[in-house]
Amino acid sequence: ASYRIMTSPITDGAARGALIAFEDVTELEKAEEMRRDFVANVSHELRTPLTALLGFIETLKGAARDDAVARERFLTIMEREAGRMNRLVSELLSLSRVEAEERMRPGERVDMAAIVRSAITALKPVAEAAQVEIELIGAEAPIHLLADPDQMAQVFSNLIENAVKYGGSGKKVTVEITREPREIGLRGPAVRFDVIDRGEGIDQVHLPRLTERFYRVDAHRSREKGGTGLGLAIVKHIINRHRGKLKIDSAKGKGSRFSVILPEN
Ligand code: ADP
Numbered sequence: 678a679s680y681r682i683m684t685s686p687i688t689d690g691a692a693r694g695a696l697i698a699f700e701d702v703t704e705l706e707k708a709e710e711m712r713r714d715f716v717a718n719v720s721h722e723l724r725t726p727l728t729a730l731l732g733f734i735e736t737l738k739g740a741a742r743d744d745a746v747a748r749e750r751f752l753t754i755m756e757r758e759a760g761r762m763n764r765l766v767s768e769l770l771s772l773s774r775v776e777a778e779e780r781m782r783p784g785e786r787v788d789m790a791a792i793v794r795s796a797i798t799a800l801k802p803v804a805e806a807a808q809v810e811i812e813l814i815g816a817e818a819p820i821h822l823l824a825d826p827d828q829m830a831q832v833f834s835n836l837i838e839n840a841v842k843y844g845g846s847g848k849k850v851t852v853e854i855t856r857e858p859r860e861i862g863l864r865g866p867a868v869r870f871d872v873i874d875r876g877e878g879i880d881q882v883h884l885p886r887l888t889e890r891f892y893r894v895d896a897h898r899s900r901e902k903g904g905t906g907l908g909l910a911i912v913k914h915i916i917n918r919h920r921g922k923l924k925i926d927s928a929k930g931k932g933s934r935f936s937v938i939l940p941e942n
Pocket of ligand 1: 835839840843844874876877878879887892893894895899900903904905906907908909910933
């Protein structure tokens with residue numbers, strides 16, 4: 678722990694002394710350090726695609742100027758890198774919006790079954806490209822909860838997209854909705870949403886840090902798959918805002934299960 682020490686002399690008639698106060702500033706320092714790390718991470722993440730873009734612009738102005746084939750190839754890479762920056766900036770904005778709203782309780786009753794269903798529909802092209810089938814269990818009847826519909830759509834979009842991305846080609850992804858009469862850690866009844874993949878799994882050592890911003894098990898692989906490393910951080914903040922819980926179970930080589938547990942208000 679670190680302390681800030683403040684002293685002030687006291688003179689009270691004949692008595693003399695000093696008041697010494699210790700203030701624990703460990704938390705403050707930790708918050709400041711996290712902010713610094715975040716800014717450094719954002720700068721690094723933006724600089725990587727930017728450096729690539731600047732490099733290709735140089736080449737296009739010089740050596741590749743009259744080479745139509747090279748020009749086409751470089752423009753494709755530039756498009757991809759600019760897309761990466763665009764995604765990163767959108768996710769940063771999302772994260773900051775979600776953080777700003779974290780203290781405001783969602784006040785709308787929404788059908789969570791419909792939200793999960795449309796998240797799956799929106800991911801159909803991505804799943805098909807990866808030859809992944811997404812099955813949905815338990816969404817036959819509507820499930821009404823107090824929730825922010827856009828944010829919940831984002832939660833399931835991020836989790837299901839990860840399951841498809843890291844689940845492996847040809848493997849199935851299962852989304853299962855279950856009503857829980859009582860969930861440990863939440864006071865009353867809850868609804869549990871499991872997103873299950875049969876992919877590579879995640880080593881136990883990574884699990885506690887997985888929802889930190891920019892934390893990735895394999896940064897190279899995540900970038901290759903177009904990931905920003907912010908998806909799970911956004912998910913975590915949204916679930917906190919809904920007073921829910923995120924549980925991650927994973928076994929290396931077998932697959933992972935991300936469970937969102939939301940109170941039935
Ligand atoms: P990214 O944009 O890199 O996918 P996320 O915040 O969504 O960022 O996820 C953080 C990291 O967690 C990923 O880089 C990946 O290493 C790991 N991860 C997330 N979901 C899964 C999954 N279903 N299976 C294996 N690893 C996963």
